[in-house]
Each structure stands twice: as C-alpha cells, then as structure tokens.
Amino acid sequence: MDAIxxxxxxxxxxxxxxxxxxxxxxxTQRRGVIELTIRELSKHAALEEMMVYPLARKALPDGTLRADxxxxxxxxxxxxxxxxxKLPAGDPRESDxxxxxxxxxEAHVRAQETELMPALREHVAQQDLDELGRLLDQAKQGAPTRPHPHAPDHPPALTVAAPLAAAYDRLRDRLQGRPST
Structure with a gap:
C-alpha cells in the first residue's frame, strides 16, 4: 500500500x-475497545507527525499551513x-x-481525505508515496502506543522523543496487560 x-x-x-x-x-468489552482505540490512534498520530506532515511541509505549496x-x-x-x-474502567464519563x-x-479524517491526501497525491510522485507507505508500515511496529500531547510534534525533537515514548509505552502496556496489535 502506498502512504495514502x-x-x-x-x-x-x-x-x-x-x-x-x-x-x-x-x-469489560467496551474498555477493551477503548484500549485498542487509544493504541491505534496514538500510533497513527505519531506516524503522521513524524513522517506525513514533514512531507506535506516540503511537497505542498501551502504545506506548512496544512501541516499545522x-x-x-x-x-x-x-x-x-x-x-x-486515565479513566478507570466503567467510569461514567467514558461514553461522553x-x-x-x-x-x-471524524473531522480529522474528513479533512485529511478531502484536502491533504488529494494534495499529496497531486504533488508527490507515486514512487515516493509507495516508499513512504513501506516506511510507515515498518514504523508502526515501533510507534508510541499512548497519547503524548506534551511531547514535541515537529522533527528533529519528535524524532528523538517518539522512540523513547514508544519504548516506555510498550513496557507500560506489558506491565498492565494491555492489548497489543
């Protein structure tokens, strides 16, 4: 698969x-789904920040604005x-x-799929999208599995922080018996 x-x-x-x-x-099932959602969205966001947004900054005429x-x-x-x-299982705030x-x-997906992705498809060579897809797939295995809203979100600081966060997250996941994907 290519990156898009x-x-x-x-x-x-x-x-x-x-x-x-x-x-x-x-x-219990709902909490399991929440754990998987946290894991998958955290990995996805980290990979976008490390690899997709820097590409958008370079490749798109208004890339910096779009990435921001x-x-x-x-x-x-x-x-x-x-x-x-941070919520304990069964907390009444969970549903909200x-x-x-x-x-x-949903808003994020809509913006990406109607604006960012078509622009990347137009301005980035297919070979580069294919290579980025391969790199994203590989990087998923080592991406952070928990949210880190206070961590850097731009390279080069992100490039250093993300692997450390990922190692810490995976250790916490194992110790707490969280699901892995």
Missing part, C-alpha cells in the same frame, strides 16, 4: 473500533485519548469522551 492507502486503511479501522465500542456487550492545521486536530484527539487513558473522540476523529 495505508492512512485510509487506518481510518477505516478506527471507524470500526467506534462501531465496536457501541456494539460491546459489557463494560492537522497538528492542531491531532492535539485535540491526543487530549481526548489521554483523558480516556468516546463520543467527543469520535467527532474529532
């Missing part, structure tokens, strides 16, 4: 997780993910936070 196809695949997976949350038969807009959307999502991550997260994620 891979990102769209991630979007569809997150949309399915929101449906799974509403279909869950128990609080999407970083703002990512921040709103990361704040909600952090709030969900998931609804807010869904709205933010």
């Amino acid at each position: 196809e891979l990102l769209k695949h991630d979007h569809r997976m997150v949309e399915q997780l929101f449906r799974d949350y509403h279909a869950a038969a128990s609080p 807009e999407h970083l703002g959307e990512d921040m709103a999502v990361k704040q909600l993910l952090l709030a969900l991550d 936070l998931m609804a807010r997260l869904r709205r933010e994620a």
